[in-house]
Amino acid sequence: MSRVHDMGGRFGDGKVQPGSITDKTFKEEWHARALAVTLASGSLRQWNLDMSRHSRECLPPKDYCAFSYYDKWISALANLLVNKGVISADEFLNPILKTHPLSSRKLLAADVAGVLSRGAPTSRSVEDSPKFLVGQRVKTRRADNKFISGGHTRLPKYVERSEGKIEICHGAHVFPDTHAHNLGEQPEHLYTVSFLASELWESPENPGDTLCVDIWESYMEPANVP
């Protein structure tokens, strides 16, 4: 089981095109508009960040691959708005001039600076102490959502069922696998885990290079010590 967005390590992509430092922040005006409409709609509080990420991941693979970056955003936003019952798909083409019950939550220009500078921290305090210690060897499980078949997860395929070492304990953070599916925040301890390139790739560029990936506690178990 996989989704198209989980592309770390994939073969077949061409060269990176670094662009120029003089490139505009938004290449096209509609890119800026797509970003702004997406952020402003978030203020209606009908979904969270994990839900909006999952909505992008759920675009059909042929669309995900064909759409440009902000096209993915705007298409995923359209799906969220309809799937969460905010507006109907008919309104895309035939807009209705009628005040919505959620309009009191509309983001106002005067509140933009405050909303953007506050952000939305995901750290939470939990009673459980971390299960793993810095330096401990761990092994990841399969990169699938345990609660919802095909659901959101932040464990990339390329590090699944792999052994690594705990580098940093970040404290507890909101758990995306539940948070994306209305199953609550269920905060868990989050760690940076390092993996040797030789553990992940059959022919690594340099076996001593490392990948550092942020991994929630329930994505892994202690590695068997030989």
Add this chain to the structure above:
Amino acid sequence: MSHDVEKHSHSLLPSDPELKVKALETALVKRGLIDPAALDEIIDTYQNKIGPKNGAKIIAKALLDKNFKKALIDDPMQILEKHGFLGRQGEHVKVVENTPKIHNIVVCTLCSCYPWPLLGIPPTWYKSDEYRSRVVREPRKCLSEFGVTLPKNTKVRVWDSTAEIRYLVLPILPDKYKDFDEEQLIEIISRDAMIGTALIGSSS
């Protein structure tokens, strides 16, 4: 529990993305759900107010002052708060230091996570399939596409931003810039150097 049946209402929108955005914006404005003035304000923020100069200001200080550097690595949030660099997509930041032994590079293979309050909106290449898929498997080859070659015994450490921790690279200051003051340093600390795909003084 199985996944909700995936409904793809987006296919009902015009296929031209510019018209798609317009249609969505119009529908939402008519229902009183978004305010066009707020959209302008968001765009102005990321176009004109928040960008890589923020990150460069912090990194320049760290390159000049060992105590500041230690504090930035140990407890970045306190420093970022003091400088007014907190915000969306920068709620939890970690600074990773390049040394002659380790070169750090940042990516988000699953989407495009990036430290917005410090670097602004990510460049197109950072969000591209090419970068996201390849930099974890062949970082040196990707670096060569940016014109960067690392010393042979430098190890690469790629940070995949899979959670809400955002990573900022503290690059090495080459000897030839050792006499630069803070203002001069800010000018030469590029966005890409703070992502790890450039060195200070390299072309990009």
